[in-house]
Amino acid sequence: MDFLSDLSDVIFESKLPLITVLLLTLIALVFQLFRLKFSPLPGKKLPPGSFGFPLLGESLSFMRAQKQDRTDEWMQTRIDKYGPVFKTSLAGSKIVVLTGQAGNRFVFSGDDNGISYNQPGNVAKILGKYSVLEISGTKHKLIRGAISKFLKPESIQRYVEEMDSLVQKQLFKELAGKDSVKIVTSMKKINFNVSCSIFFGLPDGKVKDQLLEDFETTVKGILALPLNFPGTVLHRAIQARGRVCKVLSNLIAIRKREMEEGIVDSKDNMISSLLVLRSENGEPLMEQEILDLFLSLIMASNDTSTVLLTHLVRLMSRDSEIYNKVLAEQKEVVEAKKESDGKLTWNGIQMMKYTWRVAQEVMRFTPPLLGNFRQVTRDIHFDGFHIPKGWQLLWVASSTHMNNDIFEDPNKFDPSRFETSSKAAFPPYTYVPFGAGPRMCPGAEFVRAKILLVIHHLITKYQWTELIPDEPVTCDPLPYPAMGLPVKLYQRNGV
Numbered sequence: 231m232d233f234l235s236d237l238s239d240v241i242f243e244s245k246l247p248l249i250t251v252l253l254l255t256l257i258a259l260v261f262q263l264f265r266l267k268f269s270p271l272p273g274k275k276l277p278p279g280s281f282g283f284p285l286l287g288e289s290l291s292f293m294r295a296q297k298q299d300r301t302d303e304w305m306q307t308r309i310d311k312y313g314p315v316f317k318t319s320l321a322g323s324k325i326v327v328l329t330g331q332a333g334n335r336f337v338f339s340g341d342d343n344g345i346s347y348n349q350p351g352n353v354a355k356i357l358g359k360y361s362v363l364e365i366s367g368t369k370h371k372l373i374r375g376a377i378s379k380f381l382k383p384e385s386i387q388r389y390v391e392e393m394d395s396l397v398q399k400q401l402f403k404e405l406a407g408k409d410s411v412k413i414v415t416s417m418k419k420i421n422f423n424v425s426c427s428i429f430f431g432l433p434d435g436k437v438k439d440q441l442l443e444d445f446e447t448t449v450k451g452i453l454a455l456p457l458n459f460p461g462t463v464l465h466r467a468i469q470a471r472g473r474v475c476k477v478l479s480n481l482i483a484i485r486k487r488e489m490e491e492g493i494v495d496s497k498d499n500m501i502s503s504l505l506v507l508r509s510e511n512g513e514p515l516m517e518q519e520i521l522d523l524f525l526s527l528i529m530a531s532n533d534t535s536t537v538l539l540t541h542l543v544r545l546m547s548r549d550s551e552i553y554n555k556v557l558a559e560q561k562e563v564v565e566a567k568k569e570s571d572g573k574l575t576w577n578g579i580q581m582m583k584y585t586w587r588v589a590q591e592v593m594r595f596t597p598p599l600l601g602n603f604r605q606v607t608r609d610i611h612f613d614g615f616h617i618p619k620g621w622q623l624l625w626v627a628s629s630t631h632m633n634n635d636i637f638e639d640p641n642k643f644d645p646s647r648f649e650t651s652s653k654a655a656f657p658p659y660t661y662v663p664f665g666a667g668p669r670m671c672p673g674a675e676f677v678r679a680k681i682l683l684v685i686h687h688l689i690t691k692y693q694w695t696e697l698i699p700d701e702p703v704t705c706d707p708l709p710y711p712a713m714g715l716p717v718k719l720y721q722r723n724g725v
């Protein structure tokens with residue numbers, strides 16, 4: 231029986247005391263007998279799979295796999311055993327994992343098909359009920375439209391020079407004069423500072439530094455136990471959320487004033503563009519809606535971009551051929567900048583084709599987000615299986631990224647598979663680091679520009695080597711090097 235294999239996992243690989251294991255065994259046996267006798271859904275064909283232990287489900291083995299960066303293996307074992315659609319139970323929820331092109335297509339197909347985007351756990355408590363991850367229907371369309379307008383290539387072209395000077399300044403602040411740094415910490419700060427300046431027009435200084443600290447505390451609440459009283463992680467997170475909202479609320483008041491005085495245009499930053507937004511009935515957004523939206527934007531953009539940058543830096547310290555090819559391309563951009571007064575323009579970004587292919591291949595191997603959840607809002611069917619209302623769906627990027635029917639020789643790191651000529655080779659819904667469909671990441675172009683600017687300035691000024699060879703990666707829940715990727719820096723001359 232499935233639960234027996236889970237049990238042996240727990241006994242042999244976990245550090246639970248024997249008495250706990252025996253107690254769990256007993257509960258599991260009683261539960262299994264109960265389940266066989268009183269099946270809750272007679273006659274309905276549920277997806278195959280195991281709910282594991284009562285209460286614990288398969289959470290222990292999943293968490294262990296995450297810690298050891300073996301989540302793909304955890305998924306693959308179940309795909310081999312049950313097929314591309316299987317059920318499991320994680321963190322107290324019944325979940326159907328959908329993998330492969332058809333599974334992805336089903337999840338990504340929309341919000342009105344019995345599948346809603348609302349996120350499980352503490353997400354709504356932390357990001358607020360108006361966060362972009364919670365809203366749906368016309369409100370989602372309205373707000374998503376406004377964010378996308380600000381993040382689309384035409385808009386980025388307007389602020390790319392500002393973004394470039396922000397990246398240079400932040401990189402200098404983080405790296406200048408140091409002979410070693412932790413890449414994760416530095417990249418997180420650079421990402422946060424650049425995004426906050428571009429999105430909200432927030433200047434550097436103590437307020438911004440405190441905002442990052444409070445924001446980090448806020449994010450920790452997402453995975454915390456749902457216990458909200460003084461001393462708990464969730465309580466601290468909710469307090470920190472209050473402080474973040476206060477800073478953002480002050481900024482909103484300043485932007486409102488500036489707009490009234492005609493000092494800024496509604497296109498100048500995201501706050502201004504949301505302040506002029508009107509619903510079908512001509513109603514403006516409430517301040518709480520704007521605040522929740524901002525929190526979800528910072529949340530969605532910061533760690534994901536940091537993971538991508540971190541893995542790019544790590545790869546380039548390990549693979550000198552890729553490092554040299556990226557450097558050669560970036561030297562061409564330095565030459566081209568001479569034609570535009572030393573400024574990095576949108577055209578300069580377009581020249582960084584090879585560098586972006588490397589980033590794309592990094593995201594194929596290590597998608598910054600494993601995948602994402604959906605809620606089932608009414609009984610639905612997929613691939614002949616019944617999925618009851620109240621369960622959750624989980625789509626998983628790596629199950630198509632590492633499939634050799636889709637990607638030739640998937641374990642080979644090969645950026646050339648993203649050359650335009652071979653693009654048609656990937657069927658839709660198979661390369662999905664940014665998701666797909668109406669909820670696809672609206673920040674993909676913004677992140678491309680930001681990542682390329684950081685790599686441009688980093689590689690043309692520095693070389694680096696890892697200080698901890700073979701540092702393991704651990705997913706908590708995003709895949710970061712366990713010790714934060716400390717590197718030794720060498721200043722480069724003459725580029």
Ligand code: HEM
Nearest residue numbers: 530531534535538598599602663664665669671672673677
């Ligand atoms: C490498 C960096 C990034 C990756 C890999 C990434 C990936 C994703 C993924 C997988 C989703 C969920 C799609 C789904 O479940 O269907 C998502 C949603 C989202 N992302 Fe990103 N993202 C990145 C950077 C950003 C940035 C920089 C921003 C903002 C500027 C951003 C804003 C959002 C928003 C607002 C959503 C929710 C969209 C909606 O519900 O309509 N992301 N992202």
